Every structure is written in C-alpha cells, then in structure tokens.
Amino acid sequence: MVPAQAGPPTVPAQPGPPHTAPASAPPADGRATRRDEDLRREELGRQAAEVLEGNWRGTSTVPSPALYPHQWSWDSAFIAIGLRHLSPRRAQGELETLLDAQWADGRVPHIVFSPAVPLGAYFPSPDFWRSSGAGRAAGAPEDVETSGIVQPPVHALAAWLVHRSDPELSRRRGFLEGVRPRLAAWHDYLTGSRDLGGEGLAAVVHPWESGMDNSPCWDEPLDRVEPAPAGSFRRADLDCGDGADRPTDLDYGRYVRLAAQYRDGGYRDAGREHPFAVEDPGFNALLALSEHALAEITAELGQDPAPHRSRARRLTAALVRRLWDEDAGMFLCRDVHTGRPVREMSVTGLLPLVLPGLPGDIAGTLVRTMSGPRFGLGTTTDLVPSYDLHGPAFDACRYWRGPAWFNVNWLLERGLRQHGATVRADALEQSLLAAAGASGFAEYVDPHTGRARGATGFSWTAAVVVDLLARARDRDDAPVAAGV
DSSP: OOOOOSSOOOOOOOOOSOTTSOOOOOOSOHHHHHHHHHHHHHHHHHHHHHHHHHTBOSSSBOSBTTTBOSEEHHHHHHHHHHHTTTOHHHHHHHHHHHHTTOOTTSOOOSEEOOTTSOGGGSSSOHHHHOHHHHTGGGTOOSSSOBOSOOOOOOHHHHHHHHHHHOHHHHHHHTHHHHHHHHHHHHHHHHHHTTOTTSSSOOEESSGGGGSOTTOGGGHHHHTTSOOOOTTSSOOGGGGSSOGGGSOOHHHHHHHHHHHHHHHHTTTOOTTSOOSOOEEOHHHHHHHHHHHHHHHHHHHHTTSOOHHHHHHHHHHHHHHHHHHEETTTTEEOOEETTTOOBOOOOBGGGTGGGGOTTSOHHHHHHHHHHHHSTTTOBTTTBSSOBSBOTTSTTOOSSSTTSSOEEHHHHHHHHHHHHHTTOHHHHHHHHHHHHHHHHHTTSOSEEOTTTOOEESOSSOHHHHHHHHHHHHHHHOTTOHHHHHTO
16 A cells, blocks of 8 residues: 555645535434435435446447547546446446557557547547557557547556455456556556656646646647648537537637647657647646556556556656746646746646645645635635636636536545545535536536536546545545555
C-alpha cells in the first residue's frame, strides 16, 4: 500500500452541509427518516445502473448514445470504476476493450470508433483521423480505427479498483496480468515521448487531450493556431446539443486544425514543432496517481513495485517544482512554448489534491482555494466549478468554462478524504448524489443552480454515483484509505 504521510496537512475548518441543503426540523422518528434515505439512495442507484445498462454496447459503454456514440478513453476508466460494483466482469471488459486499441508506441487513443456507427454521427469521424494509415509509423492498430490523440491516464487506477472489487474473478481471468504491461507501456509513452518540456512532466498537444476541452486555460496557447476554414468541417455535436453549452465555432476550428496537423505529421511526437504544447497539472496528477496504482498492481503480481513508486514521487515533485503557484494558491498550467504559466485558474489546478504524497501545506492551501471565493465550495456552490467563478471567461453553461463536472468532483472528493478533510468530503459526496439525481445524470451542471447542461443519461455521471453509493456503505474501503 502507499505509505501514509508523516503528518496530516494543515486544512481550514470544515463546513457543515452544502449551503443549499434545505433546513428541516429534527424528525420525530429517526429510524423512519434513515429508512427513507436508504430507499432514496436505493432508487438513485437503480436509476444509475439503468443508465449504464442502456449505454452498454456489448463490449464497452458509450458516454452518451447521441452525443458520444463511440468508446472514449477516460470515460471508460470512470465507467469501469462504477461498473465494478454491478458487474466486475463487465468492468474488466470495459478496460480490456479500450486497451485492445492501444498503439504500439504505448499511447491509448482517446476514441475507439465503432464500425456500426454512421460516419456522420460524430465529428471528427474515423475518416478524418485515418489512424490505420496516418498512424502506421507510430504503431496504430490495423483492425480498428481510433483517434490519434490521448486523454488523462486514469486507467491504472481504474484497473486496480476493478481488481479489488472481485480479486478471485480477476485472478481466475488473469485480468491484471493482461493489463499490466499495457498500462506500463502507456505510462512510459507519456513520461517519455510526451516530456516535451524536458522537466519530467507530460505535455498535452491538443486541448482535447486534457479532457477539459475548451477550458479558458487553452485560450492563450491557442492564439497561435490558425483555425480551419469555416465550412471545411461539419459539427455533429450541434445536432444533439445546445450551442450555448458547446465550444464556439472559432475554438472548434482551431481544434480541427491542430488535429489535422498532428495527423499529417504521422502522429509523431519527437522531431517536430507542436503548435500547442502545455503541461497540465490535472493530467500529470492523474498520471502520478495511476503510477501509485500501477505499483499496487505490480506488487499484487509478485513483481517489484519500487520503480512505479519512484516515478510517482518524481512526478509529484515535478508538479510542485514546475506548476505550483503560491500566490494563486493552486497549480497552474505551463505553456511549453513560452515557458510561462497560464494565469487562468481552472479546476485542473486543484486535481493534485488526489495525490497521497502531496506536501501537507500545499494540500491545505488547495482546500482553502477550493472553498474560497474563486470556486465557492460550501458557500456559493455545492459542486466545484470547472473555472474561476470570478474569471473573465467564466460561463456557467459552456462546457469546461464554468459548469461543474461529476467525474472531476468525484476525484476531488477522494482528494479531500485523502488529506483528512472528511466533513468537506461528506458534504461534497451528498451534493454529487443530489445533483446527479436531480439533473437526470447530466454530463455537467450549472454550478450555481444545478441545472442540467450537455447530455443527460451520461455514463460517467451514473458510474460515479454507483461508486459513491457503494463507498458510502463501506467507509473502510481500503483503496480510498491508501490513496489509490
């Protein structure tokens, strides 16, 4: 297990329940109230399971049948974390299907395309990415079409949690033996080919790789990118989503240009100039957390976990050295081209809270920033928004420019528990469950009102609900206590 810290971090006083929780008189019969709450949670769990069942496609789960009709990389990791409580076998298959599409250079593509889905249902479609041809030199698989970019590496964490949900089944199927070398190659790719800054951190070469697609953190680095001409592509996302919730046409044009340039360069990382290259604290924090998980997987298989534990420590140290900003009270992205921090304050800068080896003073500062005026947790918001509430680019509706996301808040709930902020974690857990149910398992929500934005019936929202409900029933969940 990951060793505990030498001492608890300094965290601010923890608040009570979320600010929007309705006041009520003490119940006359506490037992009846507890039964009612148990029934409500049971119904919420049933509804979440129905979402996951409805989005299952036989070998993997789509995030949303209309908006995202293929398999997405970090979505599948979160989905597996929820599925482990419902069907450990299917959770294993979710990850195995994704890793079957891994490239020979180690990258795990952010989309695995289903041949059963019409090309026009999603853009950029497989005929845009042309992975099996353009990615041949990088080792793209020949028998399945994928994208050529990546997403945050949550997969080793998911694999370890899935294993722990049913170790007997996992050992019988050789689940960890099958995924461990693939996960190791994935991490090697990120810490090797993607260390574009040369200081030990992985860089993203497209905003989509961060998972936080149109965060204001990318506005400044994207200014260097000439957008693809209007009319040269058709956005399928606007057919099934409110344009006010989605990236602008200007942003999308830049995304298309970047992806086309990467494709036309054979998806090479070394020996070429990347128009966009950013060290993202959330991406690297999840890589370090997954290194901790990979150490556990390696030890479970009777091998030496020390190299993975050492890499996790190096990544954490590089995060602090390169991206921590004391004045901001959080981690900031760094533009590899300029060597300067990006001053926008996004939720990605809070995600290192998930790391068990994070220095206690930094963990305490992150908790204060999370509950301060810029993110408002427990005072003006019940969920952590994706961007500074007072930032110039804040938009409560538009994708990653303000709305609150369930997977990110799930990670922050774990981080709060990891660093001893239990009351805050309990309040955030309650808010996550309430908001997910009230919004119809929305993709994301307005951080002030909780109104559903984006798609509903969203798979990772349902998955984190299933996981939170299960962990609430068992507060002695060993992976949480250990940090992975």
